[in-house]
Amino acid sequence: MIEAKGAGVRQEWSPEELLANWTLVDGDWDLVANKSGATRLGFSLLLKFFELEGRFPDVLEEVPPAAVEYVADLVKVPAADVAKYTLVGRTAEYHRKQIREVLGFRPSTVADEKALAEWLAVEVCPVELVEDRQREALLVECRARKIEPPGRTRVEKVLVAARGKREKMFCARTIGRLGEAGTARLLSLVSEDSEAGTALLAALKRDPGAVGLDYLLTEITKLNDVRSSGCPTGCSRAARGSWWPPGGHGRSRYTPRTSATPARTCGSPYSRRCAPPARRRSPTRWSTCWSPWSTRSTPVPSDGWRSSSPPS
Structure with missing residues (x-):
């Protein structure tokens, strides 16, 4: 194929x-x-x-x-x-x-590409991490806007720009929720002379392994370590709310809002619409x-x- x-x-x-x-x-x-x-x-x-x-x-x-x-x-x-x-x-x-x-x-323009990157950063990237799904969502939105998708190289640049925008937005919001005290505490953990902080960050990034009792105990330990690090309560909960889809159990992906609501959606949330x-x-x-x-x-x-x- x-x-x-x-x-x-x-x-x-x-x-x-x-x-x-x-x-x-x-x-x-x-x-x-x-x-x-x-x-x-x-x-x-x-x-x-x-x-x-x-x-x-x-x-x-x-x-x-x-x-x-x-x-x-x-x-x-x-x-x-x-x-x-x-x-x-x-x-x-x-x-x-x-x-x-x-x-x-109509053919796509540079202005269209910027608008599409902004749309992806706000609507898709927070809830869809798979690159192919992001690309598919971009093609769906181009159809909704009656735009011929840009060339393959330009599509990749739009996706890279969207992911970069999303990372900056996420980091800025997280730092804002940390507050001055939380930011100072994190900076102290990553300082060169903080061996405990270096060990903590390394442990948080470590893969817990296969799902099982040891996996759960490891993750519980990580959560306790984060709570004891001095970060404000509610920070992680606010971040999680933007990454998980609404709808509860049984809904694995989020359907992004598009500029034109389709009369019917086939298959996956990002599937090409009817x-x-x-x-x-x-x-x-x-x-x-x-x-x-x-x-x-x-x-x-x-x-x-x-x-x-x-x-x-």
Whole structure:
């Protein structure tokens, strides 16, 4: 499986999933009407890939082979011609611009990256420490703001900036809660001539090992040592409140607030969100498929294969 921007692109698709997610419908045919050959196939794949992933592929190999075969059959172009389509150059750049415009997206800017880093630092980093989850949350927020995600290098810089902001915010708040007495006590513990303080800090950072009775006794000892160190009571409790999710037992992760509240969230809290159907038709004629990353939810004909061909 090829990975890009931290998210693996699913390579295996059932016929039903291909029909629901990779079928060209309605206005899609208007966009490809004036294109032919490899350009027609390449544009169609970019369009459907962006609808599903919220970004353009870094390399064409990211597009699932089954989807290439399926879309090639729809547009009446040999699947092998996809190798003739390139993702660099004026043609591909124009195609990306067309797709962004029809879906209501825009390229990201430096100001967007700063705003996204600030959002991650406040909403995601305090409660999600896994880097891949942070990256996934960033892509979700880009979709909510109708922004094409920045390039891979820029995404990593946004994540690094967000984590740095969060660490500074956390440290500043903790020092503020310690007060002058608590800060002075900690500084005395880390002074060069404080052997007891050095030993205490080393013990607090030491891994307690496998869960068991010894583990519990070790952690209890650490808590008692912290209480006897002179830190103000309630300091650690205030810090913990921002790191643990609300909701109590059974809720393992926190769902971050986004700039656009989704109508429905699929899977994990940071999973790619589903949009409501753009239009409704008779339930006997149309079936709506929810795609986990879909930029627009388009009803697919229930008789699928007969209705998926280009309009006459």
